[in-house]
Amino acid sequence: MDIDKPYLLFLGDVKDQLAAKTAHGIVDWRPDWCVGQLRLPGCAADCGLPDMDIAQAKAKGARTLVVGVVNPGGVLADAWVDTLVRALEAGLDVATGLHKRLSSFPAVAAAAAKHGRKLHDVRFPDRDFATGQGTKRPGLRVLTVGTDCAVGKKYTALALEKELRQRGWKADFRATGQTGILISGRGVALDAVVSDFVAGAAEWLTPANDSDHWDVVEGQGSLFHPSFAGVTLGLLHGAQPDAFIVCHEPTRTRMRGVKHPLPSIQDVIDRTVLEGRLTNPAIQCTGIAINTEHLGEDEARSLLEATGRAHGLPCVDPLRTGAGPLADALASRFPRG
């Protein structure tokens, strides 16, 4: 799916900043795509964008109203439906990552049909995929993998795309989850794809490209997560990465949502090479990204340094120390013809 830009970010009437995580992600990574924010009375979230109504956003060029908040239960509050209908009437498309399809709200569906606007349910794939073929494609691909879910794979990939582009390289972030899709305006939520087609969807998402073009692919789950390792493996086989970066959150003691202990970074390197070789025999680990947000500056710096030394790899916190060394490693290991 391709979502028209720029966006008006809808924050509803949520009661805290955390509920606006998706909107914050979009503002962090695509500030130039955001004309403003629309908040209902009582909203406690704030993305730091100018507040505006639909008419003002339309005048500023907004093409899509993006629901940038999550509700308890992930459903669309009845009180929000009216805003969405008015956006559609004004000629905007609407995009959400919620669990329930926009078209399941009769007023929203009717307004979209009447005004010829698009509804983007980014959690649901908008097309069918073939099964994966495992055939090598031209172009370069780097995948973020993790010791667990929610350890910074999306942010690492976005930071690396930004760094590569600043260096003048051809690079595209490839979103595999709902927030990544809203941030990049396109992608496939792999966790919602029917299992037989996960590898095929990953192949579709990272098609043949120029020999010096990098797809920077957002990873999902972990090969060591008992709930989601199958999704991780299908993505690894379909993306057939030349390079991968291991992402890690050092304060976590159990894998997210289950009782399993975390694997070591080396475990993840070894298993990813072992499994990834099936579709790319030359796969290699090129760096480590650690989310150090819960550590002090000194502790963070010394952990990054020690981890990098232990593995003989560049090790960064993309948000604290930048993605430069990750890009340097790609430059030196994959020299441009």
Next chain:
Amino acid sequence: MDIDKPYLLFLGDVKDQLAAKTAHGIVDWRPDWCVGQLRLPGCAADCGLPDMDIAQAKAKGARTLVVGVVNPGGVLADAWVDTLVRALEAGLDVATGLHKRLSSFPAVAAAAAKHGRKLHDVRFPDRDFATGQGTKRPGLRVLTVGTDCAVGKKYTALALEKELRQRGWKADFRATGQTGILISGRGVALDAVVSDFVAGAAEWLTPANDSDHWDVVEGQGSLFHPSFAGVTLGLLHGAQPDAFIVCHEPTRTRMRGVKHPLPSIQDVIDRTVLEGRLTNPAIQCTGIAINTEHLGEDEARSLLEATGRAHGLPCVDPLRTGAGPLADALASRFPRG
């Protein structure tokens, strides 16, 4: 889904035996569930059951008309719809493994609603699943895994269930694909489950049970198949097998549908142990099943003997030599309290 027995097998007007593969599988494994076959004029398939019409089948106690054939494209021929409607009118349920839902045929949907009958689209899960938890459950589980797709995983599991039951053990075949569901009357088509929920669906399919009860789980795909390995891994993690049997087809030179070479039996043993340990640290390979249908008797016997000796494991063709040695291995490795 639970499909009421016995069945009337509908063979339509297909032009050869191969198109009736599902019906043949049901007759091979569940002859006592089949009251007869219903064939339209021009049908070239024959399952060896008495031919009968719907009224005769109803009189014989049939509860469900099972579409036991596949069409090119996997759709339901218009000419067949009339038979299905008449079956529903007569008080039978209808089950198919086709790609298109029965309810998408208006006449079928209307007849089912009017007469209060069930429509079983076994390719589509009829419930939602939780994500997998990876927590050890009581009960014993044996999974068939493969060097490739379509190498005999389903038949091996069915033969082993039959052997265990003949010995008086508690054992249940657990179907993970459409044909297996029609053969066993229940199960989940894992390849049609949304990827995030594959491990959870496998957990649901093989729930906590008596400590001397065997779930004999039908495997899917192969950890070495670039299209489907993610499904295979999700099933392995969710089923958390105590034992597994490697299934192999010795005349195959490439993995089905792709260009990849086949892994060795030892590769499959090693990788299955490595990955399976995540949810069952005691996982072990207990046997090998080789589909020797394309080999002569002498060649088959010597291949089975040599392969078993090379791996130090019982090695059988369940259809040629029986599943006895596979059951013997479970008996000796998992002695009953």
